[in-house]
Amino acid sequence: MTQKTLKRSMLHYEHVKTFPTYASKLKDLERFSNISYNTNDPIATRCKTYANSFGGFIFIDLCITLNKYFKYYDHLKPVDSKHCEYLSYWLNKKSKLHNAVSLYKKILNGDSSLNIFDRTIPNIDEYKSKLVNLSDEVVKNIDTLNDLNEQYLFLITKYEIGGSTNDELCRYAAKFAEIYNSAISECFKDFNNKYCKELIEFKVRFNKYKSFTDTCPLIQHLSSIPGANFQELEAIKKYSHIEEHVSTYSTDTLMTALKALGGVAVLLLIIKVNKNVF
Known part of the structure; x- marks a missing residue:
């Protein structure tokens, strides 16, 4: 390649x-x-x-x-x-x-x-x-980001809709933390790349629900990359509007997203959340 x-x-x-x-x-x-x-x-x-x-x-x-x-x-x-x-x-x-x-x-x-x-x-x-060969490393990185995204969407969608038990929500949070901490260690030596930037942004988005995830027993603390404080601050600024958007979703929209998540299907939620990002 x-x-x-x-x-x-x-x-x-x-x-x-x-x-x-x-x-x-x-x-x-x-x-x-x-x-x-x-x-x-x-x-x-x-x-x-x-x-x-x-x-x-x-x-x-x-x-x-x-x-x-x-x-x-x-x-x-x-x-x-x-x-x-x-x-x-x-x-x-x-x-x-x-x-x-x-x-x-x-x-x-x-x-x-x-x-x-x-x-x-x-x-x-x-x-x-635009159909190109990807290296094994790139495919692995996309797999990781996909897995993080899935756990994150399960968590925030079910959290906003309500009706899920704390144990269920905490399982999504715990799985997210496990995937994130396993992946982020690869960025300790060099975080100045697009993949590590996305991992940092996932951490920032996840931490918007910290008041809840802190109540989960035995959940891993999300590791920080030494020296990447500036990158985290930039991500915080980028996603500062998301909490407002999520809180204004109608129940119908969130229910649609929840049903879709069962098959990792069309996620109206991510389109609304990210419409000002991409």
Whole structure:
């Protein structure tokens, strides 16, 4: 992998907080790709046409899912590229997990012989260009940020809605602290990078609920990075408005987010919280 590819992937760690939204859409499309396969859907028809040389059903299933995904986001205005960043991560995970299936790697390498992407989608060339190989380290870092984000969203959403026991909320807080402290130690020698910056910001956001988490027994104290006081202060300023936004959510909005969290699905909450951040 080139240094350019690695640099590009690291520049967008801050977008991982939005990944649950895209993960939800992709899961929905995966679930219904079989239905599309058995219809006269134009995307499915095209995918079946090019399938014979590249693995049959696996190709068709992935082809339908990817093109439906891109077509959906292409219709949203303004066109955003965060959905491409999530898909790039997803393909890298698939490639590493299913090493024997070369299809994922071919897509990431930009193999045009696949003809897997539907050129009638207006911005398809731009989307394809953003699908890049990620190093094992970058994928691991995104995994960590994803895990932190999930525990954080479970905690704050259920806390704001109410009805959850303290024990349940404390389990989310404890898991968050465990993941964070395991990850942050890697930043002690060098915290001047995008990944460590995101970890610091997660700590600041989590500590907005410190009055509650301090009541949890045996929860780990969140470690601080020696010498990173300025970075923490900057994060505090950046997220100073979030508490106000969360407190004004309607019960309906929070209930929607809570139901979605069960499958790490569309999180209206993170869109509202982060609308002034990204």
